[in-house]
Amino acid sequence: MSQDTSPFTRRLATNARTVEGLLERLLGQTTEADEIARPANLLAAMRHGVLNGGKRLRPFLVIECADLLGGNRDAALRVGAALECVHCYSLVHDDLPAMDDDDMRRGQPTVHRAFDEATAILAGDSLLTFAFDIIAAPETALSDAQKVELILALGRAAGHGGMAGGQALDLAAEKSPPDEAGIVTLQAMKTGALIRFACEAGAIVAGAAKEDRARLRAFGEKIGLAFQLADDLLDLTADAETMGKATGKDAARGKGTLVALNGQTWAEDRLEQLVAEAEALLAPYGVRSAILVEAARFIANRRS
Template sequence: MSETEFTTRLESARKDVEACLDRLLGPEPLEGETARPETLMAAIRHGVLNGGKRFRPFLVIETTRLLGGPADAALRVAAALECIHCYSLIHDDLPAMDDDDLRRGRPTVHTAFDEAAAILAGDSLLTLAFDIIADDATGLDPVARLALVSALSRAAGIGGMAGGQALDLAAEKTPPDEAGIVTLQAMKTGALIRFGAEAGAIIAGAGADARARLARFGAVIGLAFQLADDLLDLRADAETMGKATGKDAGRGKGTLVSLHGPAWAERRLTELVAEAEALLSPFGARAATLIAAARFVASREN
Protein backbone atom coordinates (compact mmCIF):
# COMPACT_ATOMS: atom_id res chain seq x y z
CA MET A 1 0.00 0.00 0.00
CA SER A 2 1.35 3.40 -1.03
CA GLU A 3 1.81 6.13 1.54
CA THR A 4 -0.88 8.16 -0.23
CA GLU A 5 -3.39 5.31 -0.02
CA PHE A 6 -2.56 4.84 3.66
CA THR A 7 -2.90 8.54 4.42
CA THR A 8 -6.30 8.55 2.71
CA ARG A 9 -7.44 5.68 4.94
CA LEU A 10 -6.14 7.36 8.07
CA GLU A 11 -7.85 10.61 7.10
CA SER A 12 -11.12 8.86 6.39
CA ALA A 13 -11.05 7.15 9.81
CA ARG A 14 -10.17 10.47 11.43
CA LYS A 15 -13.26 12.14 9.95
CA ASP A 16 -15.55 9.28 11.00
CA VAL A 17 -14.18 9.27 14.55
CA GLU A 18 -14.49 13.03 14.92
CA ALA A 19 -18.08 12.98 13.66
CA CYS A 20 -18.83 10.22 16.20
CA LEU A 21 -17.14 12.13 19.03
CA ASP A 22 -19.01 15.27 18.03
CA ARG A 23 -22.31 13.38 18.39
CA LEU A 24 -21.33 11.73 21.69
CA LEU A 25 -20.31 15.11 23.12
CA GLY A 26 -23.56 16.86 22.21
CA PRO A 27 -25.37 19.24 24.56
CA GLU A 28 -28.40 17.02 25.31
CA PRO A 29 -28.24 14.89 28.48
CA LEU A 30 -28.67 11.13 27.94
CA GLU A 31 -31.17 9.02 29.88
CA GLY A 32 -29.85 8.87 33.45
CA GLU A 33 -27.96 12.17 33.13
CA THR A 34 -29.46 15.22 34.84
CA ALA A 35 -27.85 17.95 32.71
CA ARG A 36 -24.70 18.57 30.68
CA PRO A 37 -23.15 21.76 32.10
CA GLU A 38 -22.26 24.16 29.28
CA THR A 39 -18.77 25.22 30.40
CA LEU A 40 -17.74 21.66 31.22
CA MET A 41 -18.90 20.51 27.79
CA ALA A 42 -16.94 23.36 26.17
CA ALA A 43 -13.78 22.32 28.06
CA ILE A 44 -14.32 18.68 27.07
CA ARG A 45 -14.86 19.54 23.41
CA HIS A 46 -11.78 21.78 23.46
CA GLY A 47 -9.73 18.84 24.71
CA VAL A 48 -11.17 16.30 22.27
CA LEU A 49 -11.94 18.06 18.97
CA ASN A 50 -8.41 19.37 18.67
CA GLY A 51 -6.88 18.17 15.41
CA GLY A 52 -5.47 14.87 16.64
CA LYS A 53 -4.47 12.20 14.12
CA ARG A 54 -6.75 9.64 15.84
CA PHE A 55 -4.19 6.90 15.41
CA ARG A 56 -5.48 4.72 18.26
CA PRO A 57 -9.07 4.80 16.92
CA PHE A 58 -7.66 3.98 13.47
CA LEU A 59 -6.16 0.79 14.91
CA VAL A 60 -9.54 -0.25 16.33
CA ILE A 61 -11.26 0.40 13.02
CA GLU A 62 -8.67 -1.36 10.86
CA THR A 63 -8.14 -4.41 13.08
CA THR A 64 -11.94 -4.86 13.21
CA ARG A 65 -12.08 -4.60 9.41
CA LEU A 66 -9.23 -7.10 9.06
CA LEU A 67 -11.20 -9.68 11.04
CA GLY A 68 -14.56 -8.93 9.43
CA GLY A 69 -16.16 -7.34 12.51
CA PRO A 70 -18.96 -4.73 12.49
CA ALA A 71 -17.75 -1.27 11.44
CA ASP A 72 -20.33 0.69 13.47
CA ALA A 73 -19.33 -1.02 16.72
CA ALA A 74 -15.66 -0.42 15.90
CA LEU A 75 -16.35 3.28 15.41
CA ARG A 76 -17.94 3.63 18.84
CA VAL A 77 -15.20 1.68 20.59
CA ALA A 78 -12.67 3.78 18.67
CA ALA A 79 -14.35 6.94 19.96
CA ALA A 80 -14.31 5.57 23.52
CA LEU A 81 -10.59 4.84 23.25
CA GLU A 82 -9.98 8.37 21.96
CA CYS A 83 -11.89 9.74 24.99
CA ILE A 84 -9.39 7.92 27.22
CA HIS A 85 -6.43 9.19 25.19
CA CYS A 86 -7.72 12.77 25.28
CA TYR A 87 -8.44 12.63 29.03
CA SER A 88 -4.84 11.53 29.58
CA LEU A 89 -3.50 14.43 27.52
CA ILE A 90 -5.67 16.93 29.41
CA HIS A 91 -4.49 15.65 32.80
CA ASP A 92 -0.85 15.19 31.71
CA ASP A 93 -0.73 18.82 30.54
CA LEU A 94 -1.73 20.14 34.01
CA PRO A 95 0.79 22.30 35.91
CA ALA A 96 1.19 19.57 38.57
CA MET A 97 2.08 17.04 35.85
CA ASP A 98 3.96 17.95 32.64
CA ASP A 99 2.92 21.63 32.78
CA ASP A 100 2.30 22.33 29.09
CA ASP A 101 0.53 25.46 27.87
CA LEU A 102 0.27 24.35 24.28
CA ARG A 103 -0.80 21.16 22.54
CA ARG A 104 -0.73 20.95 18.78
CA GLY A 105 -0.22 24.72 18.73
CA ARG A 106 -3.44 25.45 20.66
CA PRO A 107 -3.86 26.37 24.35
CA THR A 108 -4.24 23.29 26.56
CA VAL A 109 -7.56 22.89 28.41
CA HIS A 110 -6.33 24.35 31.71
CA THR A 111 -4.89 27.33 29.80
CA ALA A 112 -8.03 27.99 27.75
CA PHE A 113 -10.33 27.34 30.75
CA ASP A 114 -8.84 26.69 34.20
CA GLU A 115 -7.27 23.82 36.14
CA ALA A 116 -10.52 22.72 37.76
CA ALA A 117 -12.22 22.56 34.35
CA ALA A 118 -9.32 20.50 33.00
CA ILE A 119 -9.44 18.04 35.89
CA LEU A 120 -13.22 17.62 35.55
CA ALA A 121 -13.10 17.42 31.74
CA GLY A 122 -10.58 14.58 32.04
CA ASP A 123 -12.61 12.81 34.71
CA SER A 124 -15.75 13.13 32.59
CA LEU A 125 -14.10 11.76 29.45
CA LEU A 126 -12.63 8.81 31.32
CA THR A 127 -16.08 8.01 32.73
CA LEU A 128 -17.79 8.51 29.37
CA ALA A 129 -15.50 6.01 27.65
CA PHE A 130 -17.01 3.15 29.67
CA ASP A 131 -20.52 4.47 29.11
CA ILE A 132 -19.96 4.43 25.34
CA ILE A 133 -18.71 0.83 25.31
CA ALA A 134 -21.37 -0.50 27.68
CA ASP A 135 -24.24 1.14 25.78
CA ASP A 136 -26.63 -1.05 23.78
CA ALA A 137 -25.99 1.29 20.84
CA THR A 138 -22.57 -0.35 20.47
CA GLY A 139 -24.51 -3.30 19.07
CA LEU A 140 -22.10 -5.95 20.38
CA ASP A 141 -23.18 -8.87 22.51
CA PRO A 142 -22.85 -8.26 26.28
CA VAL A 143 -19.86 -10.59 26.73
CA ALA A 144 -17.85 -8.71 24.08
CA ARG A 145 -18.74 -5.35 25.63
CA LEU A 146 -17.63 -6.57 29.05
CA ALA A 147 -14.37 -7.89 27.61
CA LEU A 148 -13.76 -4.43 26.14
CA VAL A 149 -14.53 -2.71 29.45
CA SER A 150 -12.13 -5.05 31.26
CA ALA A 151 -9.31 -4.77 28.74
CA LEU A 152 -9.65 -0.99 28.46
CA SER A 153 -9.74 -0.43 32.22
CA ARG A 154 -6.58 -2.50 32.72
CA ALA A 155 -4.84 -0.74 29.81
CA ALA A 156 -5.77 2.69 31.16
CA GLY A 157 -5.55 2.28 34.94
CA ILE A 158 -3.10 1.58 37.77
CA GLY A 159 -1.25 -1.14 35.92
CA GLY A 160 -1.37 0.63 32.55
CA MET A 161 -1.44 4.23 31.36
CA ALA A 162 -2.11 6.02 34.68
CA GLY A 163 0.53 3.93 36.43
CA GLY A 164 2.93 4.67 33.57
CA GLN A 165 2.43 8.40 34.03
CA ALA A 166 3.18 7.97 37.74
CA LEU A 167 6.41 6.14 36.85
CA ASP A 168 7.23 8.87 34.31
CA LEU A 169 6.93 11.60 36.94
CA ALA A 170 9.05 9.54 39.36
CA ALA A 171 11.66 9.16 36.60
CA GLU A 172 12.31 12.89 36.75
CA LYS A 173 13.68 12.46 40.25
CA THR A 174 15.30 9.03 39.94
CA PRO A 175 16.28 8.09 36.37
CA PRO A 176 15.21 4.47 35.75
CA ASP A 177 17.51 1.81 34.31
CA GLU A 178 16.77 0.27 30.91
CA ALA A 179 14.28 -2.26 32.33
CA GLY A 180 12.56 0.58 34.16
CA ILE A 181 12.28 2.62 30.97
CA VAL A 182 10.80 -0.35 29.12
CA THR A 183 8.18 -0.93 31.83
CA LEU A 184 7.33 2.78 32.04
CA GLN A 185 6.86 3.09 28.27
CA ALA A 186 4.90 -0.16 27.98
CA MET A 187 2.47 1.26 30.53
CA LYS A 188 2.34 4.94 29.64
CA THR A 189 2.17 4.67 25.84
CA GLY A 190 2.13 0.99 24.96
CA ALA A 191 -0.92 -0.24 26.86
CA LEU A 192 -3.47 1.97 25.08
CA ILE A 193 -2.04 1.31 21.60
CA ARG A 194 -2.00 -2.40 22.35
CA PHE A 195 -5.64 -2.17 23.40
CA GLY A 196 -6.47 -0.40 20.12
CA ALA A 197 -5.28 -3.42 18.13
CA GLU A 198 -6.66 -6.05 20.54
CA ALA A 199 -10.06 -4.34 20.54
CA GLY A 200 -10.60 -5.27 16.88
CA ALA A 201 -10.26 -8.94 17.77
CA ILE A 202 -12.78 -8.61 20.61
CA ILE A 203 -15.24 -6.67 18.44
CA ALA A 204 -14.95 -9.24 15.64
CA GLY A 205 -15.42 -12.12 18.08
CA ALA A 206 -12.09 -13.65 17.01
CA GLY A 207 -10.60 -16.62 18.86
CA ALA A 208 -7.94 -16.44 21.55
CA ASP A 209 -5.11 -16.98 19.03
CA ALA A 210 -6.09 -14.09 16.78
CA ARG A 211 -6.70 -11.89 19.83
CA ALA A 212 -3.24 -12.63 21.22
CA ARG A 213 -1.68 -12.05 17.80
CA LEU A 214 -3.40 -8.68 17.38
CA ALA A 215 -2.47 -7.67 20.93
CA ARG A 216 1.15 -8.55 20.19
CA PHE A 217 0.96 -6.53 16.96
CA GLY A 218 -0.37 -3.60 19.00
CA ALA A 219 2.44 -3.95 21.54
CA VAL A 220 5.04 -3.92 18.75
CA ILE A 221 3.44 -0.84 17.16
CA GLY A 222 3.46 0.77 20.61
CA LEU A 223 7.18 0.18 20.98
CA ALA A 224 7.79 1.67 17.53
CA PHE A 225 5.54 4.62 18.35
CA GLN A 226 7.46 5.43 21.51
CA LEU A 227 10.85 4.99 19.87
CA ALA A 228 9.87 7.28 16.98
CA ASP A 229 8.56 9.77 19.54
CA ASP A 230 11.84 9.75 21.45
CA LEU A 231 13.74 10.22 18.18
CA LEU A 232 11.49 13.14 17.28
CA ASP A 233 12.00 14.68 20.71
CA LEU A 234 15.72 14.51 20.15
CA ARG A 235 15.56 16.09 16.71
CA ALA A 236 12.59 18.35 16.38
CA ASP A 237 12.46 21.92 17.50
CA ALA A 238 9.52 23.63 19.16
CA GLU A 239 8.22 25.22 15.94
CA THR A 240 7.65 22.03 13.97
CA MET A 241 6.00 20.22 16.89
CA GLY A 242 3.69 22.96 18.15
CA LYS A 243 4.63 22.01 21.69
CA ALA A 244 7.73 22.34 23.84
CA THR A 245 10.32 19.72 22.89
CA GLY A 246 13.64 18.62 24.22
CA LYS A 247 11.71 18.70 27.49
CA ASP A 248 11.99 15.00 28.28
CA ALA A 249 15.74 15.12 27.85
CA GLY A 250 15.95 18.48 29.62
CA ARG A 251 14.18 17.05 32.65
CA GLY A 252 16.74 14.28 32.83
CA LYS A 253 14.36 11.50 31.80
CA GLY A 254 16.16 8.62 30.15
CA THR A 255 14.78 7.17 26.95
CA LEU A 256 16.05 4.20 24.98
CA VAL A 257 17.22 6.69 22.33
CA SER A 258 19.26 8.70 24.82
CA LEU A 259 20.66 5.40 26.15
CA HIS A 260 21.59 3.73 22.84
CA GLY A 261 21.71 6.61 20.34
CA PRO A 262 19.67 7.43 17.21
CA ALA A 263 21.44 4.93 14.94
CA TRP A 264 20.46 2.08 17.26
CA ALA A 265 16.91 3.45 17.37
CA GLU A 266 16.65 3.48 13.57
CA ARG A 267 17.82 -0.15 13.40
CA ARG A 268 15.39 -1.14 16.15
CA LEU A 269 12.52 0.57 14.31
CA THR A 270 13.31 -1.47 11.20
CA GLU A 271 13.24 -4.66 13.29
CA LEU A 272 9.92 -3.71 14.87
CA VAL A 273 8.31 -3.04 11.48
CA ALA A 274 9.54 -6.46 10.30
CA GLU A 275 8.11 -8.06 13.45
CA ALA A 276 4.77 -6.32 12.89
CA GLU A 277 4.69 -7.59 9.30
CA ALA A 278 5.51 -11.13 10.40
CA LEU A 279 2.72 -11.06 12.98
CA LEU A 280 0.18 -10.13 10.31
CA SER A 281 1.50 -12.44 7.59
CA PRO A 282 -1.25 -15.05 8.23
CA PHE A 283 -3.79 -12.46 7.04
CA GLY A 284 -2.08 -11.96 3.66
CA ALA A 285 -2.92 -8.96 1.51
CA ARG A 286 -5.83 -7.93 3.75
CA ALA A 287 -3.31 -6.73 6.33
CA ALA A 288 -1.77 -4.19 3.94
CA THR A 289 -3.29 -1.18 5.72
CA LEU A 290 -2.09 -2.27 9.16
CA ILE A 291 1.38 -3.02 7.82
CA ALA A 292 1.42 0.45 6.27
CA ALA A 293 0.38 1.75 9.71
CA ALA A 294 3.42 0.09 11.29
CA ARG A 295 5.67 1.76 8.69
CA PHE A 296 3.90 5.08 9.23
CA VAL A 297 4.45 4.92 12.98
CA ALA A 298 8.13 4.08 12.57
CA SER A 299 8.83 6.85 10.07
CA ARG A 300 6.53 9.65 11.24
CA GLU A 301 7.92 13.12 11.35
CA ASN A 302 5.41 14.74 13.69
Protein backbone atom coordinates in the same frame (compact mmCIF):
# COMPACT_ATOMS: atom_id res chain seq x y z
CA MET B 1 7.10 20.04 0.12
CA SER B 2 4.53 17.76 -1.54
CA GLN B 3 1.64 16.50 0.54
CA ASP B 4 1.47 12.76 1.21
CA THR B 5 -1.58 11.43 -0.66
CA SER B 6 -0.85 7.71 -0.40
CA PRO B 7 -3.83 5.33 0.01
CA PHE B 8 -2.86 4.79 3.65
CA THR B 9 -2.72 8.51 4.41
CA ARG B 10 -6.08 9.10 2.74
CA ARG B 11 -7.63 6.24 4.70
CA LEU B 12 -6.17 7.50 7.98
CA ALA B 13 -7.57 10.97 7.24
CA THR B 14 -10.98 9.59 6.26
CA ASN B 15 -11.22 7.55 9.45
CA ALA B 16 -10.10 10.56 11.49
CA ARG B 17 -12.93 12.66 10.05
CA THR B 18 -15.44 9.90 10.77
CA VAL B 19 -14.24 9.54 14.36
CA GLU B 20 -14.25 13.31 14.81
CA GLY B 21 -17.82 13.48 13.54
CA LEU B 22 -18.97 10.82 16.00
CA LEU B 23 -17.17 12.52 18.90
CA GLU B 24 -18.78 15.82 17.88
CA ARG B 25 -22.21 14.21 18.16
CA LEU B 26 -21.47 12.31 21.37
CA LEU B 27 -20.20 15.47 23.04
CA GLY B 28 -23.24 17.50 22.05
CA GLN B 29 -25.52 19.45 24.38
CA THR B 30 -28.37 16.94 24.39
CA THR B 31 -28.51 14.89 27.58
CA GLU B 32 -28.82 11.11 27.52
CA ALA B 33 -31.19 9.03 29.65
CA ASP B 34 -30.29 9.32 33.36
CA GLU B 35 -28.07 12.35 32.76
CA ILE B 36 -29.36 15.37 34.68
CA ALA B 37 -27.54 18.16 32.82
CA ARG B 38 -24.38 18.82 30.82
CA PRO B 39 -22.77 21.98 32.30
CA ALA B 40 -21.83 24.25 29.42
CA ASN B 41 -18.35 25.20 30.62
CA LEU B 42 -17.38 21.60 31.42
CA LEU B 43 -18.70 20.37 28.07
CA ALA B 44 -16.78 23.13 26.29
CA ALA B 45 -13.58 22.05 28.04
CA MET B 46 -14.17 18.41 27.12
CA ARG B 47 -14.73 19.39 23.50
CA HIS B 48 -11.61 21.57 23.56
CA GLY B 49 -9.59 18.57 24.72
CA VAL B 50 -11.04 16.18 22.13
CA LEU B 51 -12.17 18.08 19.04
CA ASN B 52 -8.80 19.59 18.23
CA GLY B 53 -7.56 17.58 15.30
CA GLY B 54 -5.05 14.81 15.66
CA LYS B 55 -4.50 11.69 13.61
CA ARG B 56 -6.95 9.57 15.65
CA LEU B 57 -4.47 6.72 15.30
CA ARG B 58 -5.86 4.61 18.14
CA PRO B 59 -9.43 4.57 16.79
CA PHE B 60 -7.97 3.87 13.35
CA LEU B 61 -6.28 0.75 14.75
CA VAL B 62 -9.51 -0.44 16.40
CA ILE B 63 -11.44 0.00 13.16
CA GLU B 64 -8.84 -1.59 10.89
CA CYS B 65 -8.13 -4.54 13.20
CA ALA B 66 -11.86 -5.21 13.45
CA ASP B 67 -12.20 -4.89 9.69
CA LEU B 68 -9.35 -7.35 9.14
CA LEU B 69 -11.31 -10.00 11.05
CA GLY B 70 -14.78 -9.13 9.73
CA GLY B 71 -16.05 -7.13 12.70
CA ASN B 72 -18.95 -4.68 12.82
CA ARG B 73 -17.51 -1.38 11.59
CA ASP B 74 -20.03 0.85 13.38
CA ALA B 75 -19.35 -0.91 16.68
CA ALA B 76 -15.60 -0.60 16.10
CA LEU B 77 -16.06 3.11 15.41
CA ARG B 78 -17.81 3.60 18.74
CA VAL B 79 -15.16 1.61 20.61
CA GLY B 80 -12.52 3.69 18.84
CA ALA B 81 -14.27 6.89 19.92
CA ALA B 82 -14.34 5.61 23.50
CA LEU B 83 -10.63 4.89 23.33
CA GLU B 84 -9.98 8.37 21.97
CA CYS B 85 -11.81 9.83 24.98
CA VAL B 86 -9.43 7.91 27.27
CA HIS B 87 -6.42 9.04 25.26
CA CYS B 88 -7.55 12.68 25.29
CA TYR B 89 -8.31 12.58 29.02
CA SER B 90 -4.74 11.41 29.58
CA LEU B 91 -3.40 14.33 27.53
CA VAL B 92 -5.55 16.85 29.41
CA HIS B 93 -4.24 15.57 32.75
CA ASP B 94 -0.64 15.09 31.57
CA ASP B 95 -0.53 18.74 30.50
CA LEU B 96 -1.46 20.00 33.98
CA PRO B 97 1.13 21.99 35.98
CA ALA B 98 1.38 19.17 38.53
CA MET B 99 2.29 16.74 35.74
CA ASP B 100 4.15 17.78 32.57
CA ASP B 101 3.17 21.47 32.76
CA ASP B 102 2.57 22.09 29.07
CA ASP B 103 0.95 25.17 27.54
CA MET B 104 0.35 23.88 24.00
CA ARG B 105 -1.22 20.71 22.61
CA ARG B 106 -1.84 20.09 18.91
CA GLY B 107 -0.96 23.71 18.22
CA GLN B 108 -3.49 25.26 20.59
CA PRO B 109 -3.61 26.15 24.32
CA THR B 110 -3.94 23.17 26.63
CA VAL B 111 -7.27 22.80 28.45
CA HIS B 112 -6.04 24.21 31.74
CA ARG B 113 -4.71 27.26 29.87
CA ALA B 114 -7.86 27.76 27.81
CA PHE B 115 -10.09 27.28 30.88
CA ASP B 116 -8.55 26.65 34.34
CA GLU B 117 -6.94 23.80 36.24
CA ALA B 118 -10.07 22.65 38.10
CA THR B 119 -12.09 22.54 34.89
CA ALA B 120 -9.30 20.63 33.13
CA ILE B 121 -9.27 18.01 35.91
CA LEU B 122 -13.05 17.62 35.69
CA ALA B 123 -12.93 17.47 31.89
CA GLY B 124 -10.41 14.64 32.08
CA ASP B 125 -12.45 12.82 34.72
CA SER B 126 -15.56 13.17 32.57
CA LEU B 127 -13.87 11.94 29.39
CA LEU B 128 -12.52 8.86 31.15
CA THR B 129 -15.93 8.01 32.57
CA PHE B 130 -17.68 8.74 29.28
CA ALA B 131 -15.47 6.21 27.48
CA PHE B 132 -17.03 3.33 29.41
CA ASP B 133 -20.48 4.85 28.88
CA ILE B 134 -19.93 4.76 25.10
CA ILE B 135 -18.89 1.10 25.11
CA ALA B 136 -21.73 -0.03 27.40
CA ALA B 137 -24.45 1.99 25.65
CA PRO B 138 -27.13 0.10 23.67
CA GLU B 139 -26.06 1.99 20.52
CA THR B 140 -22.83 -0.04 20.53
CA ALA B 141 -23.98 -3.13 18.62
CA LEU B 142 -22.06 -5.81 20.48
CA SER B 143 -23.03 -8.61 22.85
CA ASP B 144 -22.94 -8.02 26.58
CA ALA B 145 -20.04 -10.46 26.80
CA GLN B 146 -18.04 -8.48 24.24
CA LYS B 147 -18.74 -5.24 26.09
CA VAL B 148 -17.55 -6.75 29.37
CA GLU B 149 -14.36 -7.96 27.67
CA LEU B 150 -13.75 -4.51 26.20
CA ILE B 151 -14.43 -2.69 29.48
CA LEU B 152 -12.11 -5.04 31.39
CA ALA B 153 -9.34 -4.77 28.80
CA LEU B 154 -9.63 -0.98 28.62
CA GLY B 155 -9.69 -0.65 32.40
CA ARG B 156 -6.52 -2.72 32.69
CA ALA B 157 -4.80 -0.77 29.89
CA ALA B 158 -5.75 2.67 31.21
CA GLY B 159 -5.43 2.27 34.96
CA HIS B 160 -2.73 1.91 37.59
CA GLY B 161 -1.37 -1.21 35.91
CA GLY B 162 -1.23 0.51 32.54
CA MET B 163 -1.28 4.10 31.31
CA ALA B 164 -1.89 5.90 34.63
CA GLY B 165 0.74 3.76 36.31
CA GLY B 166 3.12 4.60 33.49
CA GLN B 167 2.57 8.30 34.11
CA ALA B 168 3.38 7.72 37.80
CA LEU B 169 6.63 6.03 36.79
CA ASP B 170 7.34 8.89 34.39
CA LEU B 171 7.00 11.44 37.18
CA ALA B 172 9.25 9.35 39.43
CA ALA B 173 11.83 9.19 36.62
CA GLU B 174 12.44 12.93 36.99
CA LYS B 175 13.92 12.30 40.44
CA SER B 176 15.50 8.90 39.89
CA PRO B 177 16.17 7.97 36.24
CA PRO B 178 15.34 4.30 35.58
CA ASP B 179 17.66 1.81 33.93
CA GLU B 180 16.93 0.47 30.45
CA ALA B 181 14.54 -2.21 31.71
CA GLY B 182 12.72 0.42 33.75
CA ILE B 183 12.36 2.68 30.73
CA VAL B 184 10.91 -0.18 28.68
CA THR B 185 8.37 -0.94 31.43
CA LEU B 186 7.44 2.74 31.80
CA GLN B 187 6.91 3.19 28.08
CA ALA B 188 4.97 -0.06 27.67
CA MET B 189 2.58 1.22 30.33
CA LYS B 190 2.31 4.93 29.57
CA THR B 191 2.16 4.72 25.78
CA GLY B 192 2.04 1.11 24.71
CA ALA B 193 -0.92 -0.11 26.75
CA LEU B 194 -3.58 1.89 24.89
CA ILE B 195 -2.10 1.05 21.49
CA ARG B 196 -2.06 -2.63 22.47
CA PHE B 197 -5.69 -2.31 23.56
CA ALA B 198 -6.65 -0.65 20.27
CA CYS B 199 -5.49 -3.67 18.28
CA GLU B 200 -6.86 -6.25 20.69
CA ALA B 201 -10.16 -4.39 20.84
CA GLY B 202 -10.57 -4.84 17.10
CA ALA B 203 -10.34 -8.58 17.60
CA ILE B 204 -12.85 -8.48 20.46
CA VAL B 205 -15.29 -6.48 18.32
CA ALA B 206 -14.92 -9.11 15.60
CA GLY B 207 -15.53 -11.97 18.04
CA ALA B 208 -12.23 -13.42 16.85
CA ALA B 209 -10.60 -16.66 17.91
CA LYS B 210 -8.07 -16.60 20.76
CA GLU B 211 -5.18 -17.01 18.33
CA ASP B 212 -6.23 -13.97 16.29
CA ARG B 213 -6.78 -11.92 19.42
CA ALA B 214 -3.33 -12.86 20.73
CA ARG B 215 -1.73 -12.10 17.38
CA LEU B 216 -3.27 -8.63 17.15
CA ARG B 217 -2.44 -7.94 20.79
CA ALA B 218 1.21 -8.79 20.05
CA PHE B 219 1.09 -6.59 16.95
CA GLY B 220 -0.18 -3.76 19.14
CA GLU B 221 2.67 -4.29 21.58
CA LYS B 222 5.24 -4.05 18.78
CA ILE B 223 3.84 -0.88 17.27
CA GLY B 224 3.35 0.60 20.73
CA LEU B 225 7.08 0.23 21.35
CA ALA B 226 7.75 1.73 17.93
CA PHE B 227 5.43 4.67 18.62
CA GLN B 228 7.25 5.65 21.81
CA LEU B 229 10.68 5.14 20.28
CA ALA B 230 9.71 7.36 17.32
CA ASP B 231 8.31 9.89 19.81
CA ASP B 232 11.62 9.99 21.68
CA LEU B 233 13.44 10.56 18.40
CA LEU B 234 11.08 13.39 17.52
CA ASP B 235 11.53 14.95 20.95
CA LEU B 236 15.22 15.04 20.15
CA THR B 237 15.10 16.13 16.49
CA ALA B 238 11.79 17.89 15.72
CA ASP B 239 10.76 21.47 16.45
CA ALA B 240 7.79 22.62 18.49
CA GLU B 241 5.93 24.05 15.48
CA THR B 242 6.02 20.72 13.67
CA MET B 243 4.97 18.78 16.77
CA GLY B 244 2.32 21.23 17.97
CA LYS B 245 3.75 20.98 21.49
CA ALA B 246 7.01 21.63 23.34
CA THR B 247 9.97 19.43 22.42
CA GLY B 248 13.22 18.62 24.19
CA LYS B 249 11.49 18.48 27.57
CA ASP B 250 12.63 14.97 28.49
CA ALA B 251 16.27 15.92 28.12
CA ALA B 252 15.72 19.18 30.00
CA ARG B 253 14.20 17.28 32.92
CA GLY B 254 16.90 14.64 32.92
CA LYS B 255 14.51 11.84 32.01
CA GLY B 256 16.17 8.81 30.52
CA THR B 257 14.96 7.52 27.16
CA LEU B 258 16.11 4.61 25.02
CA VAL B 259 17.37 7.13 22.48
CA ALA B 260 19.42 8.94 25.12
CA LEU B 261 20.87 5.64 26.38
CA ASN B 262 21.63 4.01 23.03
CA GLY B 263 21.85 6.79 20.46
CA GLN B 264 19.92 7.83 17.37
CA THR B 265 21.40 5.19 15.05
CA TRP B 266 20.47 2.40 17.45
CA ALA B 267 16.94 3.79 17.71
CA GLU B 268 16.50 3.93 13.95
CA ASP B 269 17.76 0.34 13.61
CA ARG B 270 15.46 -0.80 16.42
CA LEU B 271 12.49 0.83 14.71
CA GLU B 272 13.20 -1.12 11.54
CA GLN B 273 13.37 -4.31 13.59
CA LEU B 274 10.06 -3.60 15.35
CA VAL B 275 8.32 -2.94 12.02
CA ALA B 276 9.67 -6.22 10.64
CA GLU B 277 8.41 -8.08 13.71
CA ALA B 278 5.01 -6.41 13.41
CA GLU B 279 4.77 -7.35 9.74
CA ALA B 280 5.67 -10.95 10.54
CA LEU B 281 2.77 -11.17 12.99
CA LEU B 282 0.38 -10.10 10.21
CA ALA B 283 1.81 -12.43 7.56
CA PRO B 284 -0.92 -15.11 8.01
CA TYR B 285 -3.54 -12.58 6.84
CA GLY B 286 -1.78 -11.91 3.55
CA VAL B 287 -2.86 -8.89 1.50
CA ARG B 288 -5.83 -8.26 3.80
CA SER B 289 -3.40 -6.87 6.38
CA ALA B 290 -1.73 -4.39 3.98
CA ILE B 291 -3.27 -1.34 5.65
CA LEU B 292 -2.03 -2.42 9.09
CA VAL B 293 1.45 -3.07 7.69
CA GLU B 294 1.39 0.50 6.38
CA ALA B 295 0.23 1.68 9.79
CA ALA B 296 3.28 0.07 11.42
CA ARG B 297 5.59 1.78 8.93
CA PHE B 298 3.80 5.10 9.41
CA ILE B 299 4.20 4.90 13.19
CA ALA B 300 7.92 4.20 12.89
CA ASN B 301 8.58 6.89 10.28
CA ARG B 302 6.20 9.66 11.40
CA ARG B 303 7.41 13.25 11.56
CA SER B 304 4.90 14.66 14.05
